Amino acid sequence: MGFLGLIAIAALFAVYLIRPQYKKRVISGTVVWKRVLLREKKRRPMFDHIFLFLLQALVLTIFAAGLAQPRLYSPKVLLEDAEYILVLDVSASMRARSLTDGTTRFGRAVDAAKEEIDGLFSESSEGTVSLIVADGDPAYLFSDLKKEDRAEIFGMLDALSCTLEECDLKGAAELAGKRLDDNPYAKIFLFTDTAYGNLGTAVKVVDVSDAAREQNVAVLGCNVGRQDNQYLFELIFGAYGNVSVKRNVSLDIKGADNGQGPRDLHLEVPVTFAVDENDPAHEQIVRVPVFATDEAFGGQEDWFFETYEGMEISIPDLGDSIPEDDRYFVYGGVRDAVAVEYWSMKPKIFWQYGFNNLANNMGATRAISFREIYRDQAMQAANHGYDLYIFEHSVPPEILEAGLPKDGVVLLADPDETLSQTSLGLSVKETVSLGKLTPCTGSGHPLLRYMEPERIGLTEYKRLSASEDPFFETVLSVNGDPVILVKNTPSAKLVVMPFSINMSDFYGDQFQIFLYNLLDCFMPLTLQKNDFVVGERAALSCKGESIEVSCGELSETLSEFPAEYPFRSPGTYVFTTHFGLPKEDEIRMAYVHAPASESALFPAPGFRVVLDNRELSAQSGTDLFLWFAAAALVLMAAEWWIHYRYIL
Amino acid sequence: MKVSFLNGGFFDRLETLSLHLRRELTGYYGGKHPIRQYGQTIEFADYRNYELGDDIRRIDWNLYARLRKYFLKLYTDERQMHVRIFLDCSASMGIDPQKADYALGFAAALGFLAVQNNDKVSFHFLKNGIAVDPFGLIVGKNAFFGAVGEFERITFGGEADFAENIPKIPDEGTNDGLSALISDFLNENDWQKALDYLVFKKRQTLVCQILGGEDLRPSYSGRLELVDSEGYGPGDARNLNLRVGRPMLDRYGQEIAAYIQEIGGICASKGAAFLSAGTDLPIERALFGGLTRCGLIV
Numbered sequence: 001m002g003f004l005g006l007i008a009i010a011a012l013f014a015v016y017l018i019r020p021q022y023k024k025r026v027i028s029g030t031v032v033w034k035r036v037l038l039r040e041k042k043r044r045p046m047f048d049h050i051f052l053f054l055l056q057a058l059v060l061t062i063f064a065a066g067l068a069q070p071r072l073y074s075p076k077v078l079l080e081d082a083e084y085i086l087v088l089d090v091s092a093s094m095r096a097r098s099l100t101d102g103t104t105r106f107g108r109a110v111d112a113a114k115e116e117i118d119g120l121f122s123e124s125s126e127g128t129v130s131l132i133v134a135d136g137d138p139a140y141l142f143s144d145l146k147k148e149d150r151a152e153i154f155g156m157l158d159a160l161s162c163t164l165e166e167c168d169l170k171g172a173a174e175l176a177g178k179r180l181d182d183n184p185y186a187k188i189f190l191f192t193d194t195a196y197g198n199l200g201t202a203v204k205v206v207d208v209s210d211a212a213r214e215q216n217v218a219v220l221g222c223n224v225g226r227q228d229n230q231y232l233f234e235l236i237f238g239a240y241g242n243v244s245v246k247r248n249v250s251l252d253i254k255g256a257d258n259g260q261g262p263r264d265l266h267l268e269v270p271v272t273f274a275v276d277e278n279d280p281a282h283e284q285i286v287r288v289p290v291f292a293t294d295e296a297f298g299g300q301e302d303w304f305f306e307t308y309e310g311m312e313i314s315i316p317d318l319g320d321s322i323p324e325d326d327r328y329f330v331y332g333g334v335r336d337a338v339a340v341e342y343w344s345m346k347p348k349i350f351w352q353y354g355f356n357n358l359a360n361n362m363g364a365t366r367a368i369s370f371r372e373i374y375r376d377q378a379m380q381a382a383n384h385g386y387d388l389y390i391f392e393h394s395v396p397p398e399i400l401e402a403g404l405p406k407d408g409v410v411l412l413a414d415p416d417e418t419l420s421q422t423s424l425g426l427s428v429k430e431t432v433s434l435g436k437l438t439p440c441t442g443s444g445h446p447l448l449r450y451m452e453p454e455r456i457g458l459t460e461y462k463r464l465s466a467s468e469d470p471f472f473e474t475v476l477s478v479n480g481d482p483v484i485l486v487k488n489t490p491s492a493k494l495v496v497m498p499f500s501i502n503m504s505d506f507y508g509d510q511f512q513i514f515l516y517n518l519l520d521c522f523m524p525l526t527l528q529k530n531d532f533v534v535g536e537r538a539a540l541s542c543k544g545e546s547i548e549v550s551c552g553e554l555s556e557t558l559s560e561f562p563a564e565y566p567f568r569s570p571g572t573y574v575f576t577t578h579f580g581l582p583k584e585d586e587i588r589m590a591y592v593h594a595p596a597s598e599s600a601l602f603p604a605p606g607f608r609v610v611l612d613n614r615e616l617s618a619q620s621g622t623d624l625f626l627w628f629a630a631a632a633l634v635l636m637a638a639e640w641w642i643h644y645r646y647i648l
Numbered sequence: 649m650k651v652s653f654l655n656g657g658f659f660d661r662l663e664t665l666s667l668h669l670r671r672e673l674t675g676y677y678g679g680k681h682p683i684r685q686y687g688q689t690i691e692f693a694d695y696r697n698y699e700l701g702d703d704i705r706r707i708d709w710n711l712y713a714r715l716r717k718y719f720l721k722l723y724t725d726e727r728q729m730h731v732r733i734f735l736d737c738s739a740s741m742g743i744d745p746q747k748a749d750y751a752l753g754f755a756a757a758l759g760f761l762a763v764q765n766n767d768k769v770s771f772h773f774l775k776n777g778i779a780v781d782p783f784g785l786i787v788g789k790n791a792f793f794g795a796v797g798e799f800e801r802i803t804f805g806g807e808a809d810f811a812e813n814i815p816k817i818p819d820e821g822t823n824d825g826l827s828a829l830i831s832d833f834l835n836e837n838d839w840q841k842a843l844d845y846l847v848f849k850k851r852q853t854l855v856c857q858i859l860g861g862e863d864l865r866p867s868y869s870g871r872l873e874l875v876d877s878e879g880y881g882p883g884d885a886r887n888l889n890l891r892v893g894r895p896m897l898d899r900y901g902q903e904i905a906a907y908i909q910e911i912g913g914i915c916a917s918k919g920a921a922f923l924s925a926g927t928d929l930p931i932e933r934a935l936f937g938g939l940t941r942c943g944l945i946v
Binding site: 025027029031033 | 740743747832863870875877886887896906907
């Protein structure tokens with residue numbers, strides 16, 4: 001606002017500083033003109049004098065008033081104590097149920113809200129009620145409803161239910177606090193399960209928790225690591241409220257493989273959940289380490305698995321408050337397999353070296369296999385079954401005969417005249433020798449991400465005939481001729497590099513980044529992780545045409561990428577990538593669980609805002625400074641114009 | 649600068665005219681302007697009684713024969729007039745060549761009317777804050793035409809300050825002729841002080857205002873910075889920023905008329921003759937008509 005004020009003042013000065021352009025004219029003397037102006041001034045109507053004076057006085061008055069920070073108060077201000085803003089926590093922890101009467105926190109919160117509403121309507125017939133639902137994205141459910149809308153209000157309250165995500169209670173409180181700008185006397189009721197204190201005089205916190213009669217047990221997570229070359233699972237449990245039991249927690253490992261084929265394993269782990277009775281609101285965190293060689297995994301001490309597809313951890317039903325957090329899934333044994341076929345007349349070590357490096361660095365997410373074929377070998381190049389095909393110098397005759405592979409990315413490096421025999425519509429026109437290392441020019445294509453194209457120099461390349469295929473993009477060029485061409489359509493993924501790596505300095509870090517980008521562009525990871533909480537959004541990338549997301553009865557197909565997928569409920573989500581090619585669908589799974597913070601029934605207050613009822617002050621009402629500045633500007637302009645009309 | 653009006657035809661038309669002075673003249677030199685004193689001309693004026701010491705050659709013996717009393721025969725006297733012409737040679741007069749020609753023509757005409765009546769004439773050119781008298785006292789047509797021939801070399805520029813310069817001219821003559829101020833009076837100098845001085849010196853005074861066509865009816869319009877020709881250029885306080893439109897031009901026309909009238913009123917109040925002429929009027933009409941109306945030529 002202050003900045004706008006400064007702009008307004010600057011504009012006022014500008015109005016006075018701007019002078020029209022005058023054409024010079026030399027005349028005998030200006031005596032007569034001065035007499036004309038003098039007479040004009042005398043002739044000016046008295047009204048104008050008064051008007052000008054009034055305008056100037058008004059401008060000064062507005063300036064003075066503007067300095068006093070004027071604000072406009074709506075008539076609502078007069079309705080003291082007559083506006084209630086209810087904030088209802090609908091997070092997962094509000095599902096906590098009393099062991100004695102079976103009521104939930106949420107139910108008690110709704111009842112308490114109804115009570116407050118009735119209290120208001122009985123005292124004030126003009127009172128208004130607004131309700132903010134405090135979920136992950138707080139918003140008003142209804143606003144400024146009156147006594148006559150009571151039935152509708154109660155109906156909406158009854159229709160509300162708890163989510164399984166974290167709530168943004170602070171955001172909801174701040175949203176409610178904005179009402180105080182309009183009505184400093186509004187009252188805010190916060191129905192939640194935490195005893196917030198000192199949130200300000202405007203806020204009344206209604207704590208609906210009942211620590212003595214509530215309980216919850218949850219699987220909070222599982223850390224997977226390796227110790228002595230064996231898997232070590234650290235199971236993390238939480239117990240909250242009035243709980244003291246011992247249970248056997250089930251571990252079901254699917255697809256455990258020690259190299260002799262996958263098998264399913266089951267383990268029962270005894271865990272004691274006991275919260276100190278003297279401090280029922282306190283939590284208990286239990287950490288249980290389990291080794292893959294545990295005798296419970298089939299009673300074979302010397303047997304341990306190297307890989308596994310997934311693991312389910314589940315606590316037997318205790319009848320606790322949030323059953324959704326009693327199960328937990330761990331996925332992560334499956335990596336993206338990338339099979340590379342490299343066929344060359346004179347193989348270069350760069351390729352194998354580069355992919356080996358990638359395999360080492362990206363081993364956690366990708367399993368890269370590299371197959372190298374010499375022309376002279378008896379082995380033939382395959383035109384299917386690989387994710388990346390690299391044909392160097394020449395396209396293999398068997399590929400020319402069978403056609404370019406369609407199930408993966410095809411990279412043609414330093415192609416010769418056999419290029420024209422493919423269906424790409426490209427051919428080599430001539431070999432251009434540059435004589436010296438000439439730097440390349442890059443486009444903004446993602447294939448060059450993190451790269452410095454000017455650091456790539458060529459001494460020789462092959463000039464290609466112009467392709468009529470509009471899907472070919474020039475990624476890298478030298479002297480205006482393309483040296484890396486890319487085509488990325490659902491039916492064809494092609495990279496053409498018409499130069500030999502031997503005739504360039506395209507090796508080392510730039511080449512390594514290029515290979516990384518090659519995989520990232522054409523074969524992106526569908527999910528960056530596979531462990532989510534309710535309310536979180538997953539970033540999805542697609543290697544093929546579409547991704548089908550399914551979870552129980554839920555099923556949705558996404559076809560535009562990159563995309564974000566929001567998780568609204570817990571469970572196992574399956575992401576199936578359809579390639580639209582003669583290639584098997586890829587399946588990835590992710591587990592979405594209730595947030596651990598919500599499993600904790602008695603968390604400490606997690607935020608602090610101060611919302612005070614206040615007297616009419618500089619902070620309440622609508623700030624009129626801008627309006628005053630605008631009015632002053634208009635009046636100054638009018639005064640200037642009237643002045644100008646007579647004098648200039 | 650070739651002065652277009654100063655040619656034989658112009659002066660021929662002035663041959664028949666002579667300046668008429670309404671005041672008594674003082675001085676020693678005889679001229680063609682009769683005065684109330686008695687002198688040695690051949691024109692009879694009056695008689696008076698002979699007194700002891702009078703020249704007996706002037707006794708009217710015919711009258712003595714009839715009346716047996718001595719009466720002296722008195723004749724009228726005539727004096728030579730000194731015409732002083734003060735010409736404004738400031739930039740405002742030179743900005744319009746026609747106006748400069750007109751002013752020089754006026755000055756030459758008044759000078760010619762003087763010399764052809766055997767009067768003395770002197771030209772004082774005022775510019776750059778000083779008054780210059782390059783020709784000195786001119787008597788006779790030869791000297792006059794010699795001076796007029798030099799008019800072509802007169803340049804205009806700077807400011808003319810009548811009030812400052814005229815009283816400083818080393819000329820002590822009182823009641824000895826006609827003084828003419830020729831200017832456009834479009835500057836802020838206090839020319840009335842000069843007029844007061846001339847009136848104090850009991851000289852008959854003629855104020856000639858010469859205005860160019862642009863001075864009377866400006867042809868310019870639009871948003872203009874009007875630069876005073878006698879100013880110091882941009883930033884001079886005399887300059888004006890104006891939006892000139894038709895209404896303003898109409899008001900200017902009214903104001904210039906009022907200004908001329910005001911100058912005329914001032915002159916009348918001080919007993920000076922006033923003549924205002926625009927350059928769009930033929931100079932002969934302005935001269936003959938104007939000077940006749942003022943009663944200065946017969």
